[in-house]
Amino acid sequence: MSLPVQKNDRITVHVEDLTHDGAGVAKVDGYPLFIVGALPGEIAEIHVVKTTKSYGFGKLIEIIKPSEHRVAPPCHVFDECGGCQVQHLSYEGQLKWKQQLVKNAIERIARLPHVTVHPVKGMDNPWxxxxxxxxxxxxxxxxxxxxxxxxxxxxxxxxxxxxxxSEQADDLLREMKKQLGRIGITPYNEKTHQGMLRHIVIRKALATSEIMVVIVTKKKKFPQREEAIEAIKLILPEVTSIVQNINSEKTNVIFGEETFTLFGKDSIEDTIGDVRFEISARSFYQVNPEQTEVLYKQALEYAQLTGTETVIDAYCGIGTISLFLAKEAKQVLGVDVVPQAIEDAKRNAEINKFKNTYFEEGLAEVVIPKWYKDGITADVLVVDPPRKGCDEALLLTILEQKPKRVVYVSCNPATLARDLRILEDGGYATQEVQPVDMFPQTTHCEAVAWLELRK
Known part of the structure; x- marks a missing residue:
């Protein structure tokens, strides 16, 4: 069967949609073509660069009729850098598209066309x-x-x-490029495994303005260490913590296992709402604290706590959601497979003087049944899994233990929808879904789903 287009064809298309990773979608006699940089509603001339039996790829040559939501990307390396994918789409357009992205997943994957997906909660300033x-x-x-x-x-x-x-990250990036050559630190080469400096990581606390800089090196000892510390302090006089992390492995993973403080404090402190958190070099902490508060308030609203409930947080991390919930629950139990995260969660509970929290290291699907055997049953169960969604064993645990309410915090609409279908088939009813824009200018969208056990 011949395809309606061939490689190297130059054709005019009408762009109908965007994929989950931000590429435009046009169809020629039902045959989809994916075009990076094209937006829905546009008429564009493209060059067909690749075809398969089921779909093809086109390169944008000229926009004949632009979308009403097309804007000039303010970043000068937008076309090269992989950090942002939709700067060319107005922020209003981004929010509408992200709502539709979540809605499509709920309708097509979860098969729940009747469930309300609310407009996305966005930012006043998405930069x-x-x-x-x-x-x-x-x-x-x-x-x-x-x-x-x-x-x-x-x-x-x-x-x-x-x-x-942050502007401080820009300052560090710009000036350290000058300083590295001056003080003689060689950047690491992934291919040859040569060089010393692998990454520089900067963390800034929104509420306190405390700043941590992490130098990730191949070896613990290097002769220019003191010069590097002084260079960072000169660039950022307000820095409160300088930490070294050693990663000697042949890997593209950023952090190694060993970390120690070179200057100032071991951690920085931030707040979400009125809950304080200590953040160390390798702590998981949401990168957009302003929208994190919006996200967690939504989870708290869906949890509908009255002060009498036992809540289980099945992917608790450093306790961010757990402590938000603990303000209004009888007790909150958190479980996470990462030992350092559990240590951080316990410390954060102590800092905030919570007496109604308990954290345990382990697999949720192992620990939660153990708690149930010990007589601890959840009224509300909260999950905030990684992009791959909930582990199948955890979903089975939920269906076996039957908490009356489940609050699902998701960073991937597709796996959220997949898991909602499993929970629906197991006796839960999805009430509604609220998307939250945690990552403006990118294709990522978080969402919170509220489920109730059917009677």
């Missing part, structure tokens, strides 16, 4: 929101470069600024 930046450096033609990776690669796009991260 400079990231409180954490991970900056790689490299040598290119003998020159130190730093910035962010190109899409689906580890090739660095050299830049001095990123308008979704």
């Amino acid at each position: 400079r929101y990231r409180n954490k930046s991970q900056i790689p450096f490299a040598l290119q033609d003998g020159k130190v470069v730093g910035g962010f990776y190109k899409t689906r690669s580890h090739e660095i796009v050299d830049t001095d600024t990123c308008i979704i991260q």
